[in-house]
Amino acid sequence: MFAFIIRRTLASIPVLILVSLIVFFLMRLLPGDIIDLIVGQAQVEVSEETIAELRLQYGLDEPIYVQYFNWVGGMLRGDFGLSFRSHQPVIDIILPRLVPTLQIGLTALVLSAAFAIPFGAICAARPNSVWDRIGSMLTFVGASTPYFLAGGLLIYFVAFRMRMLPPSGFVLPTVDFWASMKHTIMPAITLALSLVAILIRQARASFSDVLRHPYIRTAYAKGLGETRVLIQHALKNALLPIVTILGLQLGTVFSGAVVTETVFAIPGIGRLLVDSILGRDYPIVQALVLLIAVAVVVATLIVDIVYGILDPRASRA
C-alpha cells in the first residue's frame, strides 16, 4: 500500500512540472511585455535607463530557462510576485479571496451529494419509473443550464420578488455567520445544479451495478424493505465510485466560480481571475491559474490514493 502511495505521488510530479511549464509559457506569450505595461501605467516619459533597470529588477535580462527556474523557486517559497495594479504581494491578494470560493464550493458539493445520491439510488432501484424519468430529466436540465440562467432566476424570484435572501455580495463567516450563510445559499444552489446532473447519473449507474448482485436478491428475499436494502446493503458498495466522481469535481467548482461569482458579485478567486485578466494583472492571473491546476492535480491524487486504500484491488493495477 505504501509503495502504491509513493508510486502514485511520483507519477503526478511530471504533470505538475508540465502544468507549470504551460502556464509559464502561456504568460510569456501574452500580448505586450511586462515592462511595457508598467511603463504604460506610469503615464510619464520613461527613459531608456529606467526601462533597462526595470528589466533587471524583474529578472527579464536572464535567459528564459533561468527566468522559469526563478519563477518556480519563488513560488515554492511562497513568493508569487507583486500585483501590477496594487503593487501588493500576489499571495496577500489571493488568500482572502479563497474563503468565499471554497465556502460556496463545499456547500455546493455537500448539497448536491445529499440530493443526488438518494435520488440516483431510487432511480436505479426502480428503473423506468416516474422517479427514474424525473432523474434523467434532471440530469439533462442540470447539464444544459448555464449558471447565469439558474442564478438569474434565483436572484429575480428569491431575492427581488420574495426578498428572502440578499441578491449579491458576500460576508465573511467570522464577521456574521448567518449573513454569510444567506449569501452562500443561492450561489451554492446555482453551482450545485451542474454537480447534481453529474452525480445523479453516476449514482444511478453505480447503484444499478450493485443491485445486480445476488446478495441484494438475498436481502430482498429475506423480507427487507427497499429502504433498508438500499441503505444498509447497497450503499457501501455503490458509494466508492460516486465519491470518486465527487472528488474530481473540484475543477467544476473552479470553472463554476468564474461565472457564479460574476453573477452574484462575490469577491472570490473566480471573480479575481476575471478582473485580473480584464485588467491585465498578469502576476495574479499566473498565480491563480497555477494554483487552480495544482489543486486539481492534488485532488485527483488524493482521490486515487483513497480509492486504493478503500479498494485494494485498484492499487495493484
Place this chain on the structure above:
Amino acid sequence: MGFSIPGHHGLRGVMTAFPSSQRNPVQAIGGHARSIAGWCLKEPTGAFGALILALLILAAIFAPVITSYEPNAVNYRDLLQPPGATHLLGTDELGRDIFSRLLYGARLSMAVGVSAVVLSVLVGVPIGLLSGYVGGFVDELIMRVFDSVIALPPLVLALTISALLGPGLVNATIAISIVSVPTYIRLTRGQVLSIKNEDYVLAARSIGVPVWNILFVHILPNAIAPVIVQASLGLGFAIILESSLSFIGLGAQPPVSTWGSMVQTSFQFLSLAPWFVIAPAVAIFAAVLGANLLGEGLRNSLDPHQKQRM
C-alpha cells in the same frame, strides 16, 4: 456498430477515405432502424434534441422572414418594454426588439459552436489516431501534455487562452477548440488501441498499405462512432462555453452580439426587465439541451457499449 471490413476501397486512394467514414455511422443507424424516421421512433429523446437544434438553425437562417424588426434598430421611445403584441419578447435598454436580436444572435452562437466542434475534431482525431497507432514515446508524450492541459478546468483554460489571444468571437472559438481537443484525442486513441490489432488492420499492414491510409481508411471508419456522439455533446459544451466567455466580457465584443453577450448587457436590468435576461439565457439552455439530448440518442444507437461519460 459492427466491425465491417472496409474492403477493397482501401486501396483505391485518398478520396475514398472520407466518404467511407461518413457512410459508416449512417449504416449503423440504419442497422438499428433502417431509416431516420425509424430512428426517431426508437430514440424519441434524441429525436427531440435534433428537433430543437433544427428549429434553432431554421430560426437563424430565416431570421429576416420571421421578424420584421431590424436587430440593431434603436428606438428610444420603447425602452425596456415588457413582452407583448408589438414586441414578442419585449425590448432592450436601447429599445431594440429582443426577439429579433435572439434570432440574429442564433446565427453567431450556432456558428461559433459548430466551428469549435469541427475545428477540435479536425485537430483531435488525427492526433488521437497517430498517438494510438504509433504508441511508445510519441504516445506517452502526447498523453502527458494533454493530461496537464486537462488539469486546468475548461472555463479557466478558455479564459486564459482568450486573454492571450485577445477578446473577440474568433479567438473565443479558437480557445474553445483548444479546450475541447484533449477529449477527442483521448477518445480516438482509446478506439485505435482497441482495434489496431484486428485482423483487417494487420492484413492491410502486411500487404504494405501506407500508414496514413491504414489510419484514415481502415481504422477511422471503425473508430468514428464515439467521436460523432462526443461531437454532439461537444456542441452543447461549446455553446455554453462561448456564452460564458461572452457573459464575462471576453467573447463577442460590441456591436457584435451573441446570446451570451445579450445576457451580459441585460444582467444589470434584472430587477427592471427580467425577460431581457431570461430570453437569451433560455435560448442558450434550449440549444445546449438539444445538443445533449441528440448526443444521448446517438450514443444509444451508435455506441451502446461505451460507458456514459457525462
